[in-house]
Amino acid sequence: MNRLEVLKTYKIFIGGKFPRTESGRFYKALNANNEPVANICLSSRKDVRNAVQTARKAQGAWQERTAFNRGQILYRIAEILEGRSAQFVEELMLQSFTKKEATVEVESAIDRIVYYAGWCDKFNQVSSTVNPVSSSHFNFSTNESIGLVGVLMPATSSLLDLISYVMPIIAGGNSCVLVASEKLPLTAITFAEVLNTSDVPGGVVNILTGSVEELWSPLSAHMDVNALFIDKASRFRKDIQLAAVDNLKRVREMSADLKTENGQGLAFITAFQELKTTWHPIEKIGGASSSY
Amino acid sequence: MPKANTINHLPSSPSVDKVGVEERVARFQSRSIKNHAKMQGLKMVLSMIDLTTLEGKDTPGKVRQMCFKAAHLHDGYPDLPNVAAVCVYPSMVRLAKSIVGSHGINVASVSTAFPSGQAPLEVKLTDTKYAVENGADEIDMVISRGKFLAGEYAFVFDEIAAIKEVCGSARLKVILETGELITLDNVRKASDIAIYAGADFIKTSTGKIQPAATLQVTYTMLQAIRDYYDETGQMIGMKPAGGISNAKLALHNLVMVKEVLGQEWLDNKWFRFGASSLANDVLMQIMKTDSGIYQSGDYFTLD
Numbered sequence: 297m298n299r300l301e302v303l304k305t306y307k308i309f310i311g312g313k314f315p316r317t318e319s320g321r322f323y324k325a326l327n328a329n330n331e332p333v334a335n336i337c338l339s340s341r342k343d344v345r346n347a348v349q350t351a352r353k354a355q356g357a358w359q360e361r362t363a364f365n366r367g368q369i370l371y372r373i374a375e376i377l378e379g380r381s382a383q384f385v386e387e388l389m390l391q392s393f394t395k396k397e398a399t400v401e402v403e404s405a406i407d408r409i410v411y412y413a414g415w416c417d418k419f420n421q422v423s424s425t426v427n428p429v430s431s432s433h434f435n436f437s438t439n440e441s442i443g444l445v446g447v448l449m450p451a452t453s454s455l456l457d458l459i460s461y462v463m464p465i466i467a468g469g470n471s472c473v474l475v476a477s478e479k480l481p482l483t484a485i486t487f488a489e490v491l492n493t494s495d496v497p498g499g500v501v502n503i504l505t506g507s508v509e510e511l512w513s514p515l516s517a518h519m520d521v522n523a524l525f526i527d528k529a530s531r532f533r534k535d536i537q538l539a540a541v542d543n544l545k546r547v548r549e550m551s552a553d554l555k556t557e558n559g560q561g562l563a564f565i566t567a568f569q570e571l572k573t574t575w576h577p578i579e580k581i582g583g584a585s586s587s588y
Numbered sequence: 589m590p591k592a593n594t595i596n597h598l599p600s601s602p603s604v605d606k607v608g609v610e611e612r613v614a615r616f617q618s619r620s621i622k623n624h625a626k627m628q629g630l631k632m633v634l635s636m637i638d639l640t641t642l643e644g645k646d647t648p649g650k651v652r653q654m655c656f657k658a659a660h661l662h663d664g665y666p667d668l669p670n671v672a673a674v675c676v677y678p679s680m681v682r683l684a685k686s687i688v689g690s691h692g693i694n695v696a697s698v699s700t701a702f703p704s705g706q707a708p709l710e711v712k713l714t715d716t717k718y719a720v721e722n723g724a725d726e727i728d729m730v731i732s733r734g735k736f737l738a739g740e741y742a743f744v745f746d747e748i749a750a751i752k753e754v755c756g757s758a759r760l761k762v763i764l765e766t767g768e769l770i771t772l773d774n775v776r777k778a779s780d781i782a783i784y785a786g787a788d789f790i791k792t793s794t795g796k797i798q799p800a801a802t803l804q805v806t807y808t809m810l811q812a813i814r815d816y817y818d819e820t821g822q823m824i825g826m827k828p829a830g831g832i833s834n835a836k837l838a839l840h841n842l843v844m845v846k847e848v849l850g851q852e853w854l855d856n857k858w859f860r861f862g863a864s865s866l867a868n869d870v871l872m873q874i875m876k877t878d879s880g881i882y883q884s885g886d887y888f889t890l891d
Contacts, residue, residue, distance in 0.1 A: 518881070519883045542881065
Protein backbone atom coordinates (compact mmCIF):
# COMPACT_ATOMS: atom_id res chain seq x y z
CA MET A 297 0.00 0.00 0.00
CA ASN A 298 1.26 3.45 -0.88
CA ARG A 299 1.86 5.74 2.06
CA LEU A 300 0.51 9.26 1.87
CA GLU A 301 3.43 11.58 2.50
CA VAL A 302 3.04 14.18 5.23
CA LEU A 303 4.31 17.57 4.15
CA LYS A 304 5.95 19.55 6.91
CA THR A 305 4.46 22.96 7.61
CA TYR A 306 7.33 25.38 8.03
CA LYS A 307 6.40 27.97 10.62
CA ILE A 308 7.75 31.49 10.85
CA PHE A 309 10.31 32.64 13.44
CA ILE A 310 9.48 35.60 15.68
CA GLY A 311 11.13 36.43 18.99
CA GLY A 312 12.74 33.02 19.35
CA LYS A 313 9.41 31.26 18.90
CA PHE A 314 7.86 29.49 15.94
CA PRO A 315 4.29 30.76 15.56
CA ARG A 316 2.10 30.19 12.53
CA THR A 317 1.27 33.32 10.61
CA GLU A 318 -1.51 35.24 12.36
CA SER A 319 -3.37 35.20 9.04
CA GLY A 320 -3.60 31.42 9.02
CA ARG A 321 -2.68 31.31 5.33
CA PHE A 322 -0.08 29.11 3.70
CA TYR A 323 1.30 28.24 0.29
CA LYS A 324 3.11 25.28 -1.16
CA ALA A 325 6.78 25.48 -1.98
CA LEU A 326 7.53 23.70 -5.23
CA ASN A 327 10.63 22.00 -6.58
CA ALA A 328 11.91 22.33 -10.14
CA ASN A 329 9.35 19.80 -11.35
CA ASN A 330 6.52 21.82 -9.85
CA GLU A 331 5.89 19.19 -7.21
CA PRO A 332 4.98 20.47 -3.73
CA VAL A 333 7.70 19.88 -1.15
CA ALA A 334 6.41 21.73 1.90
CA ASN A 335 3.68 23.96 3.32
CA ILE A 336 4.96 27.46 3.95
CA CYS A 337 3.33 30.26 5.96
CA LEU A 338 2.04 33.14 3.85
CA SER A 339 2.80 35.92 6.31
CA SER A 340 0.74 39.09 6.55
CA ARG A 341 1.56 42.67 7.43
CA LYS A 342 0.55 41.95 11.01
CA ASP A 343 3.30 39.36 11.22
CA VAL A 344 5.65 42.10 10.05
CA ARG A 345 4.31 44.31 12.81
CA ASN A 346 4.80 41.61 15.45
CA ALA A 347 8.29 40.80 14.20
CA VAL A 348 9.36 44.44 14.22
CA GLN A 349 8.00 44.85 17.73
CA THR A 350 10.04 41.95 19.08
CA ALA A 351 13.13 42.88 17.03
CA ARG A 352 12.99 46.37 18.52
CA LYS A 353 12.85 44.96 22.05
CA ALA A 354 15.77 42.63 21.40
CA GLN A 355 18.04 45.14 19.69
CA GLY A 356 19.18 47.19 22.67
CA ALA A 357 20.42 44.23 24.67
CA TRP A 358 22.09 42.69 21.61
CA GLN A 359 23.98 45.91 20.95
CA GLU A 360 25.00 46.08 24.61
CA ARG A 361 26.63 42.67 24.48
CA THR A 362 30.40 42.82 24.24
CA ALA A 363 31.65 42.54 20.69
CA PHE A 364 33.62 39.50 21.75
CA ASN A 365 30.48 37.77 23.00
CA ARG A 366 28.67 38.48 19.74
CA GLY A 367 31.58 36.85 17.96
CA GLN A 368 31.26 33.79 20.19
CA ILE A 369 27.57 33.54 19.44
CA LEU A 370 28.07 33.86 15.69
CA TYR A 371 30.72 31.17 15.83
CA ARG A 372 28.27 29.01 17.74
CA ILE A 373 25.81 29.36 14.82
CA ALA A 374 28.50 27.98 12.53
CA GLU A 375 29.15 25.08 14.89
CA ILE A 376 25.50 24.11 15.05
CA LEU A 377 25.05 24.48 11.30
CA GLU A 378 28.07 22.23 10.73
CA GLY A 379 26.47 19.60 12.94
CA ARG A 380 23.25 19.73 10.95
CA SER A 381 24.78 20.16 7.52
CA ALA A 382 23.41 16.83 6.28
CA GLN A 383 19.86 18.04 6.88
CA PHE A 384 20.54 21.23 4.95
CA VAL A 385 22.07 19.34 2.03
CA GLU A 386 18.99 17.13 1.94
CA GLU A 387 16.65 20.09 2.05
CA LEU A 388 18.46 21.91 -0.71
CA MET A 389 18.22 18.75 -2.81
CA LEU A 390 14.47 18.75 -2.16
CA GLN A 391 14.51 22.16 -3.78
CA SER A 392 16.28 20.73 -6.84
CA PHE A 393 19.92 21.37 -5.99
CA THR A 394 22.30 18.59 -7.00
CA LYS A 395 24.14 16.93 -4.15
CA LYS A 396 27.37 18.63 -5.14
CA GLU A 397 25.78 22.08 -5.40
CA ALA A 398 24.05 21.60 -2.08
CA THR A 399 27.24 20.55 -0.31
CA VAL A 400 29.14 23.55 -1.64
CA GLU A 401 26.27 25.84 -0.65
CA VAL A 402 26.20 24.61 2.95
CA GLU A 403 29.98 24.63 3.37
CA SER A 404 30.30 28.14 1.97
CA ALA A 405 27.53 29.26 4.28
CA ILE A 406 29.32 27.87 7.32
CA ASP A 407 32.61 29.48 6.27
CA ARG A 408 30.88 32.81 5.79
CA ILE A 409 29.41 32.70 9.29
CA VAL A 410 32.87 32.01 10.73
CA TYR A 411 34.20 34.91 8.65
CA TYR A 412 31.71 37.34 10.19
CA ALA A 413 32.16 35.83 13.67
CA GLY A 414 35.77 36.88 13.43
CA TRP A 415 34.88 40.43 12.44
CA CYS A 416 32.59 41.08 15.43
CA ASP A 417 35.27 42.38 17.77
CA LYS A 418 37.49 43.83 15.07
CA PHE A 419 35.45 45.85 12.63
CA ASN A 420 35.12 48.83 14.94
CA GLN A 421 38.87 49.18 15.43
CA VAL A 422 39.45 48.98 11.71
CA SER A 423 36.75 51.41 10.68
CA SER A 424 36.96 53.98 13.48
CA THR A 425 39.22 56.99 13.31
CA VAL A 426 40.89 59.61 15.42
CA ASN A 427 40.51 62.86 13.54
CA PRO A 428 42.94 65.74 13.46
CA VAL A 429 41.20 68.96 14.47
CA SER A 430 42.52 72.46 15.02
CA SER A 431 41.02 73.05 18.44
CA SER A 432 41.62 71.64 21.90
CA HIS A 433 39.57 68.54 21.34
CA PHE A 434 40.20 64.87 21.19
CA ASN A 435 38.06 64.06 18.18
CA PHE A 436 37.16 60.51 17.26
CA SER A 437 34.60 58.76 15.10
CA THR A 438 33.31 55.36 16.02
CA ASN A 439 30.58 52.99 14.86
CA GLU A 440 27.16 52.59 16.38
CA SER A 441 24.61 49.98 15.33
CA ILE A 442 22.02 51.44 13.04
CA GLY A 443 19.28 49.58 14.94
CA LEU A 444 16.61 47.47 13.30
CA VAL A 445 17.18 46.29 9.74
CA GLY A 446 14.51 44.95 7.40
CA VAL A 447 15.71 42.40 4.87
CA LEU A 448 13.92 41.32 1.71
CA MET A 449 15.52 38.26 0.14
CA PRO A 450 15.42 37.76 -3.62
CA ALA A 451 12.85 35.16 -4.71
CA THR A 452 15.30 32.47 -5.78
CA SER A 453 17.98 33.02 -3.15
CA SER A 454 18.97 30.24 -0.83
CA LEU A 455 21.00 29.46 2.28
CA LEU A 456 24.28 31.16 1.37
CA ASP A 457 22.44 34.30 0.30
CA LEU A 458 20.51 34.45 3.54
CA ILE A 459 23.73 34.08 5.55
CA SER A 460 25.37 36.78 3.46
CA TYR A 461 22.55 39.21 4.17
CA VAL A 462 21.98 38.44 7.85
CA MET A 463 25.43 37.92 9.33
CA PRO A 464 26.93 41.37 8.69
CA ILE A 465 23.77 42.92 10.14
CA ILE A 466 23.81 41.02 13.42
CA ALA A 467 27.62 41.04 13.69
CA GLY A 468 27.32 44.80 14.09
CA GLY A 469 24.77 44.63 16.91
CA ASN A 470 21.62 45.20 14.86
CA SER A 471 18.47 43.12 14.96
CA CYS A 472 16.66 42.15 11.80
CA VAL A 473 13.32 41.16 10.34
CA LEU A 474 13.82 39.09 7.22
CA VAL A 475 11.38 38.04 4.55
CA ALA A 476 12.76 34.77 3.21
CA SER A 477 13.10 33.75 -0.41
CA GLU A 478 9.65 33.12 -1.80
CA LYS A 479 10.56 30.18 -4.00
CA LEU A 480 13.17 28.48 -1.80
CA PRO A 481 12.10 29.15 1.78
CA LEU A 482 12.81 25.75 3.37
CA THR A 483 16.38 26.34 4.47
CA ALA A 484 15.51 29.78 5.84
CA ILE A 485 13.19 28.26 8.41
CA THR A 486 15.49 25.35 9.16
CA PHE A 487 18.21 27.94 9.65
CA ALA A 488 15.89 29.63 12.15
CA GLU A 489 15.96 26.36 14.10
CA VAL A 490 19.74 26.60 14.07
CA LEU A 491 19.60 30.18 15.35
CA ASN A 492 17.22 29.12 18.05
CA THR A 493 19.63 26.50 19.39
CA SER A 494 22.75 28.61 19.20
CA ASP A 495 22.56 31.27 21.95
CA VAL A 496 21.26 33.99 19.62
CA PRO A 497 18.83 35.90 21.86
CA GLY A 498 15.19 35.64 20.76
CA GLY A 499 14.13 38.54 18.57
CA VAL A 500 17.57 39.40 17.17
CA VAL A 501 16.77 37.56 13.96
CA ASN A 502 13.15 37.15 12.89
CA ILE A 503 12.29 35.24 9.75
CA LEU A 504 9.01 35.50 7.86
CA THR A 505 8.00 33.59 4.78
CA GLY A 506 5.55 34.69 2.15
CA SER A 507 5.11 37.01 -0.74
CA VAL A 508 7.56 39.87 -1.08
CA GLU A 509 4.98 41.62 -3.20
CA GLU A 510 2.72 41.73 -0.17
CA LEU A 511 5.33 42.38 2.50
CA TRP A 512 7.73 44.92 1.04
CA SER A 513 5.33 47.76 1.71
CA PRO A 514 4.59 47.39 5.44
CA LEU A 515 8.26 46.63 6.10
CA SER A 516 9.72 49.47 4.03
CA ALA A 517 7.27 52.04 5.37
CA HIS A 518 7.45 50.93 9.00
CA MET A 519 8.63 53.89 11.05
CA ASP A 520 10.44 51.67 13.55
CA VAL A 521 12.70 50.09 10.92
CA ASN A 522 15.99 51.95 10.62
CA ALA A 523 17.48 50.43 7.49
CA LEU A 524 16.68 48.02 4.69
CA PHE A 525 18.83 45.48 2.92
CA ILE A 526 17.48 44.51 -0.49
CA ASP A 527 18.53 42.99 -3.76
CA LYS A 528 19.63 45.63 -6.23
CA ALA A 529 17.76 43.76 -8.94
CA SER A 530 14.50 43.72 -6.97
CA ARG A 531 11.56 44.76 -9.08
CA PHE A 532 10.20 46.70 -6.11
CA ARG A 533 13.44 48.64 -5.72
CA LYS A 534 12.01 52.05 -6.55
CA ASP A 535 8.83 51.56 -4.50
CA ILE A 536 10.90 50.44 -1.55
CA GLN A 537 13.13 53.50 -1.78
CA LEU A 538 10.10 55.77 -1.89
CA ALA A 539 8.42 54.06 1.04
CA ALA A 540 11.64 54.33 3.04
CA VAL A 541 11.78 58.10 2.76
CA ASP A 542 9.43 59.00 5.62
CA ASN A 543 11.86 58.14 8.39
CA LEU A 544 14.98 58.40 6.23
CA LYS A 545 15.81 54.71 6.30
CA ARG A 546 19.12 53.72 4.86
CA VAL A 547 18.41 51.45 1.91
CA ARG A 548 21.39 49.20 1.21
CA GLU A 549 21.43 47.21 -1.97
CA MET A 550 23.22 43.95 -2.57
CA SER A 551 24.70 43.42 -6.00
CA ALA A 552 27.76 41.30 -5.24
CA ASP A 553 28.15 37.74 -6.49
CA LEU A 554 27.52 35.94 -3.23
CA LYS A 555 29.07 32.70 -4.41
CA THR A 556 32.48 34.35 -4.47
CA GLU A 557 34.53 36.20 -1.87
CA ASN A 558 33.04 39.43 -3.16
CA GLY A 559 29.95 38.41 -1.23
CA GLN A 560 31.59 39.09 2.11
CA GLY A 561 33.58 41.92 3.59
CA LEU A 562 33.93 44.72 6.09
CA ALA A 563 31.83 47.05 3.96
CA PHE A 564 28.74 44.89 4.49
CA ILE A 565 29.11 45.35 8.26
CA THR A 566 29.77 49.09 8.18
CA ALA A 567 26.83 49.55 5.82
CA PHE A 568 24.67 49.00 8.92
CA GLN A 569 26.60 51.25 11.28
CA GLU A 570 26.24 54.94 11.87
CA LEU A 571 29.44 56.85 12.41
CA LYS A 572 29.35 58.85 15.61
CA THR A 573 31.89 61.61 16.07
CA THR A 574 32.76 62.81 19.55
CA TRP A 575 34.44 66.09 20.41
CA HIS A 576 36.07 65.61 23.76
CA PRO A 577 37.57 68.78 25.26
CA ILE A 578 41.19 68.42 26.31
CA GLU A 579 43.59 70.67 28.05
CA LYS A 580 46.24 72.05 25.77
CA ILE A 581 49.37 70.67 27.37
CA GLY A 582 52.43 72.90 27.15
CA GLY A 583 51.28 74.40 23.91
CA ALA A 584 52.03 71.13 22.14
CA SER A 585 50.40 71.18 18.75
CA SER A 586 49.06 67.84 17.69
CA SER A 587 49.06 65.73 20.84
CA TYR A 588 46.06 64.70 22.85
CA MET B 589 -32.25 58.31 47.41
CA PRO B 590 -29.40 59.73 49.53
CA LYS B 591 -26.36 57.61 50.11
CA ALA B 592 -26.38 55.57 53.27
CA ASN B 593 -24.03 56.98 55.83
CA THR B 594 -23.23 53.96 57.92
CA ILE B 595 -22.19 50.49 56.98
CA ASN B 596 -25.43 49.12 58.43
CA HIS B 597 -27.21 50.31 55.31
CA LEU B 598 -24.89 48.32 53.10
CA PRO B 599 -26.65 45.42 51.37
CA SER B 600 -24.78 42.14 51.51
CA SER B 601 -22.60 41.72 48.46
CA PRO B 602 -23.44 38.88 46.12
CA SER B 603 -20.71 36.33 45.54
CA VAL B 604 -18.89 36.53 42.23
CA ASP B 605 -18.92 33.64 39.78
CA LYS B 606 -15.27 33.61 38.73
CA VAL B 607 -15.70 31.14 35.88
CA GLY B 608 -18.62 33.12 34.52
CA VAL B 609 -16.68 36.37 34.74
CA GLU B 610 -13.77 34.87 32.85
CA GLU B 611 -15.98 33.61 30.06
CA ARG B 612 -17.81 36.89 29.74
CA VAL B 613 -14.54 38.82 29.70
CA ALA B 614 -13.10 36.54 27.03
CA ARG B 615 -16.03 37.46 24.81
CA PHE B 616 -15.31 41.19 25.12
CA GLN B 617 -11.82 40.48 23.85
CA SER B 618 -13.00 38.80 20.71
CA ARG B 619 -14.82 41.87 19.39
CA SER B 620 -13.35 43.17 16.18
CA ILE B 621 -13.31 46.96 16.02
CA LYS B 622 -12.20 48.40 12.72
CA ASN B 623 -11.70 51.62 10.82
CA HIS B 624 -14.19 54.37 11.65
CA ALA B 625 -15.39 52.82 14.90
CA LYS B 626 -11.81 52.15 15.92
CA MET B 627 -10.81 55.75 15.25
CA GLN B 628 -13.75 57.04 17.32
CA GLY B 629 -12.85 54.59 20.07
CA LEU B 630 -9.21 55.61 20.10
CA LYS B 631 -10.05 59.30 20.38
CA MET B 632 -12.48 58.50 23.15
CA VAL B 633 -9.75 56.60 24.97
CA LEU B 634 -7.46 59.63 24.74
CA SER B 635 -10.14 61.86 26.21
CA MET B 636 -10.54 59.46 29.14
CA ILE B 637 -6.92 59.18 30.17
CA ASP B 638 -5.68 60.38 33.54
CA LEU B 639 -2.08 60.98 32.55
CA THR B 640 -0.17 59.81 35.56
CA THR B 641 3.18 60.19 37.20
CA LEU B 642 3.48 58.81 40.71
CA GLU B 643 7.13 58.20 41.38
CA GLY B 644 9.25 59.04 44.38
CA LYS B 645 11.61 60.66 41.92
CA ASP B 646 9.03 63.05 40.43
CA THR B 647 10.49 66.51 40.06
CA PRO B 648 8.76 69.79 39.15
CA GLY B 649 10.45 69.47 35.75
CA LYS B 650 9.00 66.03 35.18
CA VAL B 651 5.51 67.15 36.20
CA ARG B 652 5.75 70.24 34.02
CA GLN B 653 6.71 68.04 31.07
CA MET B 654 3.80 65.69 31.65
CA CYS B 655 1.35 68.57 31.99
CA PHE B 656 2.53 69.95 28.68
CA LYS B 657 1.99 66.57 27.11
CA ALA B 658 -1.52 66.46 28.57
CA ALA B 659 -2.44 69.60 26.69
CA HIS B 660 -0.42 68.83 23.54
CA LEU B 661 -0.75 65.12 22.93
CA HIS B 662 0.54 65.28 19.38
CA ASP B 663 0.38 68.69 17.80
CA GLY B 664 1.25 67.25 14.41
CA TYR B 665 -2.18 65.67 14.26
CA PRO B 666 -5.21 67.98 14.22
CA ASP B 667 -8.37 67.68 16.32
CA LEU B 668 -7.11 65.37 18.99
CA PRO B 669 -8.88 65.66 22.34
CA ASN B 670 -6.95 66.51 25.49
CA VAL B 671 -6.64 63.94 28.23
CA ALA B 672 -9.19 64.18 31.04
CA ALA B 673 -6.81 64.86 33.86
CA VAL B 674 -3.27 64.65 35.13
CA CYS B 675 -2.70 62.57 38.24
CA VAL B 676 0.09 63.57 40.62
CA TYR B 677 1.18 63.53 44.25
CA PRO B 678 -0.25 66.26 46.54
CA SER B 679 3.05 68.15 46.58
CA MET B 680 2.78 68.64 42.80
CA VAL B 681 -0.87 69.69 42.67
CA ARG B 682 -0.30 73.44 42.75
CA LEU B 683 2.27 73.26 39.98
CA ALA B 684 0.14 70.97 37.81
CA LYS B 685 -2.93 73.13 38.31
CA SER B 686 -1.05 76.24 37.22
CA ILE B 687 -0.18 74.59 33.92
CA VAL B 688 -3.21 72.54 32.88
CA GLY B 689 -5.93 74.55 34.62
CA SER B 690 -6.35 76.88 31.68
CA HIS B 691 -6.72 73.96 29.25
CA GLY B 692 -9.80 72.49 30.89
CA ILE B 693 -7.80 69.53 32.14
CA ASN B 694 -8.47 68.45 35.70
CA VAL B 695 -5.83 67.82 38.30
CA ALA B 696 -6.24 64.63 40.26
CA SER B 697 -4.21 64.09 43.37
CA VAL B 698 -3.58 60.82 45.11
CA SER B 699 -3.92 61.08 48.84
CA THR B 700 -4.42 59.20 52.12
CA ALA B 701 -0.80 58.05 52.34
CA PHE B 702 -0.76 56.67 48.82
CA PRO B 703 0.09 53.94 47.89
CA SER B 704 0.02 51.91 51.11
CA GLY B 705 -2.64 53.82 53.02
CA GLN B 706 -0.86 52.83 56.21
CA ALA B 707 -1.27 56.05 58.16
CA PRO B 708 -3.65 57.32 60.85
CA LEU B 709 -6.91 58.90 59.71
CA GLU B 710 -5.74 62.29 60.91
CA VAL B 711 -2.76 62.21 58.56
CA LYS B 712 -4.96 61.05 55.69
CA LEU B 713 -7.41 63.89 56.28
CA THR B 714 -4.59 66.43 56.35
CA ASP B 715 -3.12 64.90 53.20
CA THR B 716 -6.46 65.22 51.42
CA LYS B 717 -7.18 68.76 52.67
CA TYR B 718 -3.76 69.83 51.48
CA ALA B 719 -4.43 68.52 47.98
CA VAL B 720 -7.88 70.12 47.81
CA GLU B 721 -6.60 73.47 49.07
CA ASN B 722 -3.88 73.41 46.44
CA GLY B 723 -6.47 73.10 43.75
CA ALA B 724 -7.05 69.39 43.14
CA ASP B 725 -10.27 68.76 41.20
CA GLU B 726 -10.23 65.08 41.99
CA ILE B 727 -8.91 63.04 44.89
CA ASP B 728 -7.67 59.47 44.40
CA MET B 729 -7.67 57.87 47.85
CA VAL B 730 -6.55 54.38 48.78
CA ILE B 731 -8.53 52.17 51.13
CA SER B 732 -6.89 50.48 54.10
CA ARG B 733 -6.41 47.03 52.62
CA GLY B 734 -4.96 45.71 55.86
CA LYS B 735 -8.13 46.60 57.74
CA PHE B 736 -10.30 45.29 54.93
CA LEU B 737 -8.55 41.92 54.86
CA ALA B 738 -8.79 41.76 58.66
CA GLY B 739 -12.54 42.04 58.27
CA GLU B 740 -12.89 45.55 59.70
CA TYR B 741 -15.27 46.70 57.00
CA ALA B 742 -16.82 49.39 59.19
CA PHE B 743 -13.42 50.99 59.64
CA VAL B 744 -12.89 51.09 55.87
CA PHE B 745 -16.38 52.46 55.31
CA ASP B 746 -16.05 55.22 57.89
CA GLU B 747 -12.65 56.20 56.58
CA ILE B 748 -13.96 56.68 53.06
CA ALA B 749 -16.93 58.66 54.36
CA ALA B 750 -14.59 60.89 56.39
CA ILE B 751 -12.37 61.58 53.40
CA LYS B 752 -15.41 62.31 51.25
CA GLU B 753 -16.42 64.98 53.73
CA VAL B 754 -13.15 66.91 53.39
CA CYS B 755 -13.11 66.60 49.60
CA GLY B 756 -15.67 69.38 49.26
CA SER B 757 -16.45 69.82 45.60
CA ALA B 758 -13.55 67.60 44.48
CA ARG B 759 -14.68 64.27 43.12
CA LEU B 760 -13.53 61.29 45.12
CA LYS B 761 -12.04 58.22 43.49
CA VAL B 762 -11.55 55.27 45.77
CA ILE B 763 -8.66 52.95 44.96
CA LEU B 764 -9.35 49.39 46.04
CA GLU B 765 -5.89 48.04 45.10
CA THR B 766 -7.45 44.84 43.81
CA GLY B 767 -4.08 43.13 43.44
CA GLU B 768 -3.99 42.93 47.23
CA LEU B 769 -7.58 41.88 47.70
CA ILE B 770 -6.89 38.42 46.23
CA THR B 771 -10.43 37.29 45.33
CA LEU B 772 -13.16 38.73 43.13
CA ASP B 773 -15.55 38.35 46.07
CA ASN B 774 -13.35 40.75 48.02
CA VAL B 775 -13.26 43.12 45.06
CA ARG B 776 -17.04 43.14 44.94
CA LYS B 777 -17.32 43.68 48.69
CA ALA B 778 -14.79 46.52 48.63
CA SER B 779 -16.59 48.10 45.65
CA ASP B 780 -19.88 48.06 47.49
CA ILE B 781 -18.31 49.56 50.61
CA ALA B 782 -16.68 52.34 48.59
CA ILE B 783 -19.82 53.14 46.62
CA TYR B 784 -22.12 53.25 49.63
CA ALA B 785 -19.58 55.25 51.65
CA GLY B 786 -19.69 58.05 49.10
CA ALA B 787 -17.22 57.35 46.30
CA ASP B 788 -17.84 59.23 43.05
CA PHE B 789 -15.52 56.84 41.26
CA ILE B 790 -14.09 53.46 42.09
CA LYS B 791 -10.61 52.68 40.83
CA THR B 792 -8.83 49.37 40.59
CA SER B 793 -5.23 49.97 41.51
CA THR B 794 -2.39 52.20 42.52
CA GLY B 795 -0.22 50.91 39.71
CA LYS B 796 2.35 49.79 42.28
CA ILE B 797 1.06 46.24 42.67
CA GLN B 798 0.65 43.47 40.10
CA PRO B 799 -1.81 42.30 38.91
CA ALA B 800 -3.57 45.63 38.46
CA ALA B 801 -6.53 46.44 36.21
CA THR B 802 -7.33 43.04 34.73
CA LEU B 803 -10.54 42.84 32.74
CA GLN B 804 -11.95 40.38 35.29
CA VAL B 805 -11.50 42.83 38.13
CA THR B 806 -12.84 45.76 36.13
CA TYR B 807 -15.85 43.70 35.11
CA THR B 808 -16.60 42.81 38.72
CA MET B 809 -16.44 46.48 39.71
CA LEU B 810 -18.61 47.54 36.80
CA GLN B 811 -21.17 44.99 37.94
CA ALA B 812 -21.18 46.60 41.39
CA ILE B 813 -21.78 49.99 39.77
CA ARG B 814 -24.58 48.50 37.67
CA ASP B 815 -26.30 47.02 40.71
CA TYR B 816 -26.03 50.29 42.60
CA TYR B 817 -27.48 52.15 39.66
CA ASP B 818 -30.38 49.73 39.40
CA GLU B 819 -31.00 50.14 43.12
CA THR B 820 -30.68 53.92 43.45
CA GLY B 821 -30.56 55.45 39.98
CA GLN B 822 -27.24 57.11 40.76
CA MET B 823 -24.25 56.80 38.47
CA ILE B 824 -20.80 55.97 39.81
CA GLY B 825 -17.64 56.36 37.76
CA MET B 826 -15.08 53.68 37.05
CA LYS B 827 -11.32 54.01 36.62
CA PRO B 828 -9.19 51.01 35.76
CA ALA B 829 -5.54 51.89 36.39
CA GLY B 830 -2.26 50.07 35.98
CA GLY B 831 -1.33 47.61 33.28
CA ILE B 832 -3.45 49.14 30.52
CA SER B 833 -0.62 50.07 28.23
CA ASN B 834 -1.96 49.35 24.78
CA ALA B 835 -4.79 50.67 22.69
CA LYS B 836 -6.37 47.29 22.06
CA LEU B 837 -6.85 46.54 25.73
CA ALA B 838 -8.26 50.03 26.23
CA LEU B 839 -10.79 49.45 23.46
CA HIS B 840 -11.79 46.15 25.06
CA ASN B 841 -12.42 48.08 28.26
CA LEU B 842 -14.69 50.49 26.40
CA VAL B 843 -16.63 47.59 24.90
CA MET B 844 -17.09 46.18 28.36
CA VAL B 845 -18.27 49.48 29.83
CA LYS B 846 -20.73 49.95 27.02
CA GLU B 847 -22.15 46.47 27.37
CA VAL B 848 -22.28 46.33 31.16
CA LEU B 849 -23.25 49.90 31.99
CA GLY B 850 -24.43 51.46 28.76
CA GLN B 851 -23.78 54.44 26.55
CA GLU B 852 -24.07 57.07 29.31
CA TRP B 853 -20.84 55.84 30.90
CA LEU B 854 -18.84 56.36 27.70
CA ASP B 855 -17.81 59.81 28.80
CA ASN B 856 -14.81 61.00 30.73
CA LYS B 857 -17.12 62.16 33.46
CA TRP B 858 -17.83 58.51 34.23
CA PHE B 859 -14.96 56.49 32.89
CA ARG B 860 -11.20 57.02 33.08
CA PHE B 861 -8.01 55.18 32.37
CA GLY B 862 -5.16 55.66 34.81
CA ALA B 863 -2.09 55.24 32.68
CA SER B 864 1.26 56.67 31.72
CA SER B 865 2.27 54.84 28.56
CA LEU B 866 -1.22 54.24 27.11
CA ALA B 867 -1.48 57.68 25.52
CA ASN B 868 1.49 57.12 23.22
CA ASP B 869 0.27 53.72 22.09
CA VAL B 870 -3.15 55.16 21.29
CA LEU B 871 -1.53 58.02 19.38
CA MET B 872 0.53 55.54 17.40
CA GLN B 873 -2.60 53.55 16.62
CA ILE B 874 -4.42 56.67 15.46
CA MET B 875 -1.54 57.58 13.18
CA LYS B 876 -1.40 54.01 11.91
CA THR B 877 -5.14 53.86 11.25
CA ASP B 878 -4.93 57.15 9.42
CA SER B 879 -1.80 56.58 7.33
CA GLY B 880 -1.62 52.79 7.07
CA ILE B 881 2.01 53.02 8.18
CA TYR B 882 3.24 51.33 11.33
CA GLN B 883 4.62 53.87 13.78
CA SER B 884 7.64 54.12 16.02
CA GLY B 885 7.86 55.38 19.58
CA ASP B 886 10.86 57.43 18.48
CA TYR B 887 8.56 60.03 16.98
CA PHE B 888 6.33 60.65 19.98
CA THR B 889 7.14 62.63 23.10
CA LEU B 890 8.00 60.52 26.09
CA ASP B 891 5.84 62.13 28.77
